[in-house]
Amino acid sequence: MSEVSPARRTAFSILKAMEKFGHSDTLLRGRNVEVLAEPDRKLTTALVLGVLRWQIDLDRRIRPLLKHPNAKVDAEVLIALRMGAFQLLHMDRIPARAAIDESVELTKQSGHRFASGMVNAVLRKLAGSRSEAGEDCGEGYPAWMVERWRNFYGEDASCAICKYGQEQPHLFVRLSGKDIERELAEEGVELEPGEFLVAARRIVSGDVTKTAAFRARRVRIQDEGSQLIAELAPPGQKILDCCAAPGGKTLILGERNAEAEIVACDGTHQRLAELRKRLEVLGERVQCRLTDVTHLEDESAFDVVLADVPCSGTGTLGRNPEIRHRLRAEDVPRQAERQRAILASAVRAVRPGGFVLYSTCSLEPEENEQVIEAVLAKGSGVKLVSMQSRIEELRSDGVLTESGAERLPGCIREQGGLKLIPGVFQTDGFFAALMEKERR
Numbered sequence: 001m002s003e004v005s006p007a008r009r010t011a012f013s014i015l016k017a018m019e020k021f022g023h024s025d026t027l028l029r030g031r032n033v034e035v036l037a038e039p040d041r042k043l044t045t046a047l048v049l050g051v052l053r054w055q056i057d058l059d060r061r062i063r064p065l066l067k068h069p070n071a072k073v074d075a076e077v078l079i080a081l082r083m084g085a086f087q088l089l090h091m092d093r094i095p096a097r098a099a100i101d102e103s104v105e106l107t108k109q110s111g112h113r114f115a116s117g118m119v120n121a122v123l124r125k126l127a128g129s130r131s132e133a134g135e136d137c138g139e140g141y142p143a144w145m146v147e148r149w150r151n152f153y154g155e156d157a158s159c160a161i162c163k164y165g166q167e168q169p170h171l172f173v174r175l176s177g178k179d180i181e182r183e184l185a186e187e188g189v190e191l192e193p194g195e196f197l198v199a200a201r202r203i204v205s206g207d208v209t210k211t212a213a214f215r216a217r218r219v220r221i222q223d224e225g226s227q228l229i230a231e232l233a234p235p236g237q238k239i240l241d242c243c244a245a246p247g248g249k250t251l252i253l254g255e256r257n258a259e260a261e262i263v264a265c266d267g268t269h270q271r272l273a274e275l276r277k278r279l280e281v282l283g284e285r286v287q288c289r290l291t292d293v294t295h296l297e298d299e300s301a302f303d304v305v306l307a308d309v310p311c312s313g314t315g316t317l318g319r320n321p322e323i324r325h326r327l328r329a330e331d332v333p334r335q336a337e338r339q340r341a342i343l344a345s346a347v348r349a350v351r352p353g354g355f356v357l358y359s360t361c362s363l364e365p366e367e368n369e370q371v372i373e374a375v376l377a378k379g380s381g382v383k384l385v386s387m388q389s390r391i392e393e394l395r396s397d398g399v400l401t402e403s404g405a406e407r408l409p410g411c412i413r414e415q416g417g418l419k420l421i422p423g424v425f426q427t428d429g430f431f432a433a434l435m436e437k438e439r440r
Helices: 006-018 024-028 038-065 075-090 096-109 113-128 143-165 180-186 224-232 248-256 269-285 331-349 369-377 387-396 402-411
Strands: 172-175 190-193 200-205 219-221 238-241 261-266 286-290 302-308 350-360 382-384 418-420 430-437
Touching: 006 024, 006 038, 006 075, 006 096, 024 038, 038 075, 038 113, 075 096, 075 113, 096 113, 172 224, 180 190, 200 224, 224 248, 224 350, 224 387, 224 418, 224 430, 238 248, 248 261, 248 269, 248 302, 261 269, 269 286, 302 331, 331 350, 331 369, 369 382, 369 430, 387 402, 387 430, 402 418
Parallel strands: 238 261, 238 302, 261 286, 302 350
Antiparallel strands: 172 200, 172 219, 190 200, 350 430, 382 430, 418 430
16 A cells, blocks of 8 residues: 655645635644654645645646546545645656655545546646646636736736735744844844834744744744734824734734733634733733624723724735635625724724724725725714825834835825735735824
């Protein structure tokens, strides 16, 4: 009997678990991945994310090679086919024999021995007709999604979004002190500056999670775009983070406002428990609340409110490729309804003269510009604040790099919000709009 490598077996189990709506990032950080040797961990990650990124195109190539192209294929068999096809088409260093034989064995071990011959035949046909990826940069995405981006951003930017989402995204860390970079270098972690922030660094090589600084929470993994959103929030003495979990932005709010009282909210017990543990470093000045943030009770109580709302996540498809397979066009306006409710609640919670920062990791106007327009149209007593002025403040405070301060104004949209486009910048996609509550 052929053996299956630990990496392929683990990747297969993760992809199977995701059929039940798991999340790749969570599953790839699980115990069954952590116990693998480093080469196997890397291969597992490459297989899981690669299959998810290219699944639409892989299915397009596999289906015509089936005896009955429109027939229903069992989930385990389809996963084995996709894994084999991805290795054959996108992983040059993997021998075709290994990709085919282990996919056949995975099919047998998953209880579908009767389908193993078909898997073998399909993958051998595919190996015999290897071809480069097509000219269409959107071939790994649902057509409706790519068409939207072309309409909103134009051909060049939409192509940049698609290409960036098909690659392993850059891994960024945030440093809490000047000497940490040298300390990490001594442990084999090489860093380079990010695009925008002085405290952000992009990992070039090494495993930062194995370092003493990471274990001591003096360095943490966080996309530079996500860090920038938190930096855009003005200073205050009483701060509310409406949708705080997992807490990366809350930590930055605490670091930048050393004397501030902070209320951090989430709507589930599990996420709140994880949030509370992560924010322990900020001490007693942080209060974690289990609450429905569409009905906040703190009327006009806060100087600053961050509303980093739940969204479709289309700005993070390189990091969370499974989103493209679950999201439907009709889901976007449904998300927007709750986002408007959260923002309206955030506006009620901020004091006159205070600020609300609205943000998403979505590229969709319905969740961004149109949410802002809807809340402003209701006469909610807030006005948009110039992002240009906030960028200048961050530049003066030494938060932004000089190149970042020069490039960010080009991200300000006509409506006034700021939008980072993945591929145009080497970060996840984000939208942010800053509002001030009018004084009575």
